[in-house]
Amino acid sequence: MYKSQKKLLPKTNKRTYKMPKATQTILEIDLTALGHNYRYIQSQLKQGSRIMAVVKAFGYGSEDVAVAKELEKLGVTYFAVAYAQEGARLREGGIQTPILVLHPQAINFDTILDKCLEPCMYSSKILEEFIAFAQKKKQKNYPVHLKFNTGLNRLGFAQSDLKYIIDSLANSEAVKACSVFSHLAASEDLQQREFTLKQLDAFAEISEELKKALPHTPFLHTLNTSGVLNYPQAHYDMVRCGIGLYGFANDIEQSAKLKPVATLKTIISQIHTLEKGDTLGYNRAFTAQKKMKTATLPLGHADGISRAYGNGVGWVRINGHKAPICGNVCMDMIMVEITDIDCKEGDEVIVFGNQTTAEKLSGAVDTISYEILTAISQRVARVITRS
Numbered sequence: 001m002y003k004s005q006k007k008l009l010p011k012t013n014k015r016t017y018k019m020p021k022a023t024q025t026i027l028e029i030d031l032t033a034l035g036h037n038y039r040y041i042q043s044q045l046k047q048g049s050r051i052m053a054v055v056k057a058f059g060y061g062s063e064d065v066a067v068a069k070e071l072e073k074l075g076v077t078y079f080a081v082a083y084a085q086e087g088a089r090l091r092e093g094g095i096q097t098p099i100l101v102l103h104p105q106a107i108n109f110d111t112i113l114d115k116c117l118e119p120c121m122y123s124s125k126i127l128e129e130f131i132a133f134a135q136k137k138k139q140k141n142y143p144v145h146l147k148f149n150t151g152l153n154r155l156g157f158a159q160s161d162l163k164y165i166i167d168s169l170a171n172s173e174a175v176k177a178c179s180v181f182s183h184l185a186a187s188e189d190l191q192q193r194e195f196t197l198k199q200l201d202a203f204a205e206i207s208e209e210l211k212k213a214l215p216h217t218p219f220l221h222t223l224n225t226s227g228v229l230n231y232p233q234a235h236y237d238m239v240r241c242g243i244g245l246y247g248f249a250n251d252i253e254q255s256a257k258l259k260p261v262a263t264l265k266t267i268i269s270q271i272h273t274l275e276k277g278d279t280l281g282y283n284r285a286f287t288a289q290k291k292m293k294t295a296t297l298p299l300g301h302a303d304g305i306s307r308a309y310g311n312g313v314g315w316v317r318i319n320g321h322k323a324p325i326c327g328n329v330c331m332d333m334i335m336v337e338i339t340d341i342d343c344k345e346g347d348e349v350i351v352f353g354n355q356t357t358a359e360k361l362s363g364a365v366d367t368i369s370y371e372i373l374t375a376i377s378q379r380v381a382r383v384i385t386r387s
């Protein structure tokens with residue numbers, strides 16, 4: 001920019017950053033919102049408890065490396081991913097913080113070791129396989145994390161495996177159990193409180209026994225985002241937060257304190273005028289009942305907008321107004337009704353963001369924010385912003 005041009009810029013005291021208008025389908029990732037959510041969750045934690053940020057599935061569909069780098073700057077203690085490849089991506093992106101792999105498989109042990117990832121041990125099979133591998137690779141005290149099943153019945157040792165685990169660990173110097181954890185089945189559902197408290201009791205018993213039996217003190221963690229907010233008595237040493245960091249808490253009131261990180265934007269590619277009786281889209285699923293206008297948008301089910309949102313179930317916002325999806329969702333496009341909306345080709349369209357949140361839109365098809373966020377395909381460009 002030339003000096004003379006600089007003078008023409010309006011003077012403002014506050015540094016305001018206006019997000020650029022979309023010129024194609026993009027998923028905007030707001031790192032300022034991420035920081036807000038991180039600090040909010042931290043403010044809710046009991047003293048001594050820290051955050052393990054869950055950045056699996058490309059950071060809940062956002063942009064894993066950018067999100068992890070920002071969280072690293074904010075001082076996050078640990079990361080968790082589901083699979084080894086996700087941890088490898090973070091390391092390749094320059095992430096240095098410890099990374100727990102929640103669901104490792106034997107085929108990925110080399111990646112785990114190469115990238116200094118820390119596997120979860122959830123069964124006698126995986127424990128035996130990993131100890132044998134670590135011994136072969138001449139490892140000493142390689143960090144692993146013990147996961148216990150306390151009622152979710154998905155992944156984890158049983159309480160009755162304790163003696164076996166303690167003996168296995170005592171017989172090998174190759175690995176060290178750094179932490180002990182469990183996962184709640186219904187932390188967001190207060191009607192299941194009694195069940196959740198039983199899970200927490202079981203976890204307390206298991207971790208007490210291990211603390212006594214292990215030669216060092218493992219750190220303990222058992223809560224996800226909703227658990228953090230609903231069961232403060234179980235914050236322990238760490239909490240595993242995913243969805244909260246991305247702006248949702250499985251509860252409208254709690255979500256209101258957080259800020260959505262991802263905004264899905266697109267533009268109007270073309271506007272059509274339909275006469276009464278004209279049909280629209282595949283299978284002629286929509287028939288115009290009157291003269292009307294529709295806009296065609298460049299995103300479809302291949303981008304993560306499920307066909308379930310078609311035929312008036314889902315909607316987008318154009319210049320603040322709701323425009324329902326008309327007819328079937330195509331692979332690469334959707335059509336929306338804009339008869340009463342003042343707009344033109346090239347105008348920006350918001351699919352979800354601050355106003356229509358991912359939580360709200362996904363609710364229209366009886367699913368959860370997690371699903372729509374992680375469904376946004378890698379074809380959609382990610383754009384990093386700060387609000």
Ligand SMILES: *Cc1c(COP(=O)(O)O)cnc(C)c1O
Pocket residue numbers: 054102183223224225226240241242243244
């Ligand atoms: C995904 C996951 C989390 C994060 O849960 P949120 O509800 O997104 O906070 C925590 N722990 C485990 C074991 C998970 O699989």
